[in-house]
Amino acid sequence: MGQAVDDEATTETAAEPGTASRRQVIGRAIGAAGVVAVGGVGYGVARATEPGGSPSPPASSASDIVPFYGANQAGIATPAQDRLAFAAFDVTSGSAQAFQVMLGTWAAAAAQMTKGLPVGAVDNNPQSPPIDTGEADGLSAAGLTITVGFGPSLFDHRFGLAGKRPAALADLPTLPGDGSLQPARSGGDLCVQACADDPTVAFHVIRNFARLARGTAVIRWSQLGFGRTSSTSDSQQTERNLMGFKDGTRNIKAEAADDLRDHVWVGSETDQAWMTGGSYLVARRIRMLIESWDTDYLSDQENVFGRFKTSGAPLTGKSEFDTPDLAAKHTDGTPVIPLNAHIRLAGPETNNNQKILRRGYSYTDGIDSATGLLDAGLFFLAYQKDPRRQFVPIQTRLGHQDNLNEYIRHTGSALFAVPPGVSAAGDWWGKSLFA
Template sequence: MSEKPVTSRRNLLGGALTAAGAVAAGGVGFGIAHATDSPSAGSDATKAKATAAKAASDQVPFFGAHQAGIATPAQDRLAFAAFDITSTDAQAVQVMLGTWAAAAAQMSKGLLIGPVENTPSAPPIDTGEAYGLGAANLTVTVGFGPSFFDDRFGLAKFRPAALADLPTLPGDGSIDPTRSGGDLCVQACADDPTVAFHVIRNFARLARGTAVMKWSQLGFGRTSSTSTEQQTERNLMGFKDGTRNIKAQSTPDLDDYVWVGEETDQSWMKGGSYLVARRIRMLVESWDTDYLTDQENVFGRYKTSGAPLGGKDEFDTPDLTAKDPQGQPVIPLNAHIRLAAPETNNGQKILRRGYSYTDGIDSTTGLLDAGLFFIAYQKDPRKQFVPIQTRLGQQDNLNEYIRHTSSALFAVPPGLTASGDWWGKSLFG
């Protein structure tokens, strides 16, 4: 097959490009500019060494069997975006994904994707706002939505059965389609908000002419722990969230519930996972008028300690059989932790990586638009998220105080193994 002309993205990055790989479909090289430790080549060597040392101290490895940002200990900040592909050229999509991968590898080291002071008469290759902030434990996670596998690029045969469109679930009446779905998703997590935002901003720039951002969400403050070394944080209702979450140290749980294995019908997804994202608005003004005992009965936990009702410690296993002196369940039948528990969901679990959000004031009501941006990973949403959320949507007492306003599902492929690899590379072979 003859080589096709290199896209304008390569021209944008200019002569500083180095090969990050080759597109199998057309043999086109793509890459990203050499990252530097400073905006200009003439920066002081001592400053460059200090910057490099800072970056090395707070890095999460980018390459590996699984994408970082799933079982990685949850960072403090989130920048999430869904993109729709506008190009009909499969080669352009491959170049974009390859460029994204090369850029993510650089940013995960705390480096720029290219010089800021390159040519005065041309836009800087890197936007520059994250310069000097280090890696801040940045992780970049990319996934493909169901619509990615339509007939535009001949990929329908690669769509996994587990990537079935989410059904309309109980409580979905407030879902906004303009902030749901998408061909691609990018989840950037970091301990610095600017570092996370820097990923989404630069990915959007690198995607120009090929894809556009459909919707995005910023998150502050993780609402669940994904490591035994982390304390459990509180959601905006003031309750500890994700106490019984799958932890990074639990390899059996990750293998059983998170990582796609031999059960998949698509070999390219082995080692990957499925991401469900839900924007859940909390009616905090109504919640704040509810009395403490009722709040605790809604969740099934004590507000201060986080212990399950009837227990003493946050990590006590909820006793779903316990009765009070009147013979009533200590943990109410419609309490959130009862309905979400593996014991009431055929043993199924999901790995949660949610974040609190606030998007100002609802102009219609004058009330706060704030809540939880729920992210969950699992090996098959049909067997995990869908039945769990169906039960919650039908019975959970928490439904009085929340509204689901967006919904999305993405197949997150396995990790990249080396420079020149990129998400979905085998699909275009």
Template sequence: MAGEPASPSRRRFLGGALGVAGAGAAGAAGFGVSRMVDDEEPASTAAGSQVSLYGTHQAGIATPAQDRLAFAAFDVTTTDVTALQTMLGLWAAAAHQMSTGEPVGGTGSANSNPAAPPLDTGEAFDLDPANLTVTVGFGPSLFDDRFGLENRRPAALADLPAFPGDTLDANRSGGDIGVQACSNDPQVAFHAIRNFARMARGTAVMRWTQLGFGRTSTTSKTESTPRNLMGFKDGTNNILAENTADLDDYVWVGPDTDQPWMAGGSYLVARRIRMLIESWDTDFLSDQEAVFGRTKNTGAPLGGTAEFDTVDLDAKDADGGPVIPATAHIRLAAPATNGGMKILRRGYSYTDGIDADTGLLDAGLFFICYQADPTKQFVPIQQRLGHGDALNEYIRHTGSAVFAVPPGLSGPGDWFGKKLFST
């Protein structure tokens, strides 16, 4: 990731961010823009607690996964493209400030006018950014006839097909814009989404949100393997941040893309997967291990002794049957059974209280993955899992979305989607 430019003023950052939208965009933001601006330098925070907003790729993808997630999908309510561009510029300015530990709008006098609403909602005052990352993507529905983007929709940004066993809730699916905020502090992650929603008023509204706790995949050599709510280690064979070859091959969109504005970007797929925990908890340990294809205690693949032992899909038991069952999740999700395809998993556990209809826990996995082309990666893998995975007895897919995540912001003057609107 490219280093952050030294101490840019917020006036220069926000002015550049909105510049591409022209004088009309600045006028559309009006009083809101002028109040977002001051000349103070960024406040310093503890070393090692910040992830730069700027870089070749957006932060929050190959960034080692933080502990907490706040995710939101937005629907754009205006047909004014200038207003949309202005919002995206304001979001970029705010994301930079929040990721460096500053309040939205900075720390100058313009932020403390008692006769006006505060620029920042305040719940993250004095909190460290805790490696906050904000990642923004665009859904298929944004590319309709409202903003003249019909011809700029990438072929890879296709609506996901129906998968076997889907029980999707339309109120938890889709969206024009997706925002992923991750931090090691849940209040900091929530603060980012809350302030984006506040700045979007009059331009976009939240369609759905999801809070997540506890990462469910290993995404760096520096991390231990976490456990999902079923008690199994998850993400053992994930793409790691240090594996730049796999990132280039499977995660980043290459220069041969049909839409140049997406070169260096990625595609985010989100799936809300409810776990039928009460049913799972009554199952025998041997059955649970056969469902995953791993031992519950060590995480070792069946037939192995340690978590990172090679998964031997050809191993046979004493009766000549496969050691790892044909319906085991680990077998059906493995690159070896999916034409070598891989995805970068970056999901979180969630709990949303009790299902009022059943009295059972509404908890599970908010699955997030990144890839260079979901039509060639996520879709065929999920179709294979949907048709044969023994895990399907214990889960229900209740929400779904896909977003095109543009490349990273180059520095002050850039903003989310700038290349999309300027090409």
């Protein structure tokens, strides 16, 4: 990885006067309409064509395409797709111009990919690398969304952004259960979340963003996810996590405009105007000790969650969406929903009515070589307007009391400020940061 960065930097600086570097050539070929211009460097736009031929028709229909441009970034309140490719990046260049050029190039490429198109013009020149890596050629857009965020570490001396760090982007404190966190799976200057209904389409984003970032940023860590574990729309059924339970039944839905306003989208309360219309993302890699879980009695599993395993109903109800009755007691006076049940501790009733929007995915990364046990679990993604008031107190409560803690380990953690959406061609994420 480091060698690739060094080679790219050499390519950038060693170009003869009047000639374009490889990354400039790629950048100029990317986009869907207009030109991204940063510091006098133009990044043009072209649709994929074959030499001497007409543009190939896109494989996508309107139902496959989620609009890229908008007031809010797609991939937050968007109905959750089936697959995830996620990566955190560290910026290696100290040049603010190079960083902005990279973000502009990414945005232009994202506008293409979310329509099911290659990242730029295909000229089939045998003497140069292809503009697009090609593995998604012929596939539809598959509902692709691309969401970008900025980590706390980006707001240091490198780009003069320290004064623009939002108060809500305060580093997460050490939380109960954080003893297994791995630095190699945590943090990052930037994040890219690619969600789609096709795993190749999602991976295609991370691969091409990493390629376009060479010389400016490198991947710090990444995670693939399969099987969404919560619904974000009334039109979706609630899926099950790897423990076999329905997860996120009471999640915020895209149709709940009041909940999105009150709990997800940053509003006028922010101390940094550039974040208005954005959100804050907490990403946690949570390994499940599923071999131990699989030996537990069904009744104990249901008491851990506070729900029936088959129906997903709370222990006080008959159907999944029944409101849990936290006051209900057995004839012996003990609570029907145990005091340390996950559903009780995570619910808004016991957290000052705070809610978060969850977009988690199951993951599996082979086995733990030290134990021979499966390395699998939940890649937890949660959006909110202020992690200090939402995620931190909720997770503190869970970390101290949740019976689920016996069967899980938090192995990765990161926080990102997700700015508002890209408005049109020529715009990019957080552009006003450098105004």
